[in-house]
Amino acid sequence: MKKRQRKRPKDNFSSKVMNGIFVLLLATAMFFGLQVYSASGDNLTFAQISDAHFSTAKTNTSYRLTAESAELLTDAVSQVNETPCVDFTMFTGDMINTPYEKELMKFLPIANQLKCPWYAVFGNHDISVGGYLSKKLYLDILNGHNRHFHSVKPYYSFVPKKGYKVIGLDSIIDDRITANGKIDAEQLKWLNKELSKSKDDIVLIFLHGPLIEPLRSPNHSILNAAEVLEVINKYKNPIAIFSGHYHTTKVTQMGNVLHVSTPSLVSYPNAFRIIKVSNQKKKVIFDLELKETRYKDVQKRAKMLAFGSKTYYGADDDRTATYTIDKK
DSSP, rough: OOOOOOOOOOHHHHHHHHHHHHHHHHHHHHHHHHHHEEEEEEEEEEEEOOOOOOOOOOHHHHHHHGGHHHHHHHHHHHHHHTTOOEEEEEEEEOBBBOHHHHHHHHHHHHHHHHHSOOEEOOOTTTTTSSSSSSHHHHHHHHHHHHHHOSSSSSSSSEESSTEEEEEEEBBBOOOOOOOOOOOOOHHHHHHHHHHTTTTTTTEEEESSSSSSSSSOOOSSBBTTHHHHHHHTTTTSSSSEEEEEEOOOOOEEETTTTTEEOOSSSTTTTEEEEEEEEEESHHHHHHHEEEOOOOOHHHHHHHHHHHHHHHHHHHHHHHHHHEEEOOOO
């Protein structure tokens, strides 16, 4: 009887090739997945809401539609909440229209509907000169009703994500009634120190009054803007400065510094901004998006009341545009 030989399984060349391709594709996908995850960690998204001028008054007395301020603020908060991955929201002053505690206490529940942390810097309408709502009391109230706000001074800094530094400045003069602003000597010294510690970071500065005017208005300007810019311009890392006060949509890039003026919620164009920052190896990209109110009937009335509505609305690249700052 012949001994039956055991057959050796044939090598399946095509199966080996397919398995090899699959492993290669899996490794590639994992590599690029890690790259995308790593890159997204370097990106930052935030909202800037300026000049909400929240008011419980039921009538409008000027081009500001303060009677509609609550619904306009609620709409802005809703739109921010609908935006994916917002790291924080910054209110750049004039949160309330008149400096009364009762107005602030009505503003806070709407702001606290934000799903992301929110912060604020003072506007000239927020503070009562010689009156009840002082900067100290305002800060005490914010600290007591905003779990993310922890500053005993009206200027402060924090790190929202590695590679970024946020600086909030206080430009409000509180020893006399004026719409002008100023950064005092103590704060200017502090700003220089903060910038010197952040030479490798993307720095985001927020204040109420702009350091570069979007339109000329001597009664609203920062009185020592040149002195403040002299400090900022010493540093060559990417810096973006976000302000309000002028109710105007304007963007100006000067070298490594981007100046962004954002309009008011209660006057035309009744808008705020969503900003996405991409931190790349050799450059930083700022994607600015102007988000207008969804209450188009309110916006239409605001436009009719605005003198020079085109100026307030800005050019195309003042509204939604991309700006690049090269790293040095």
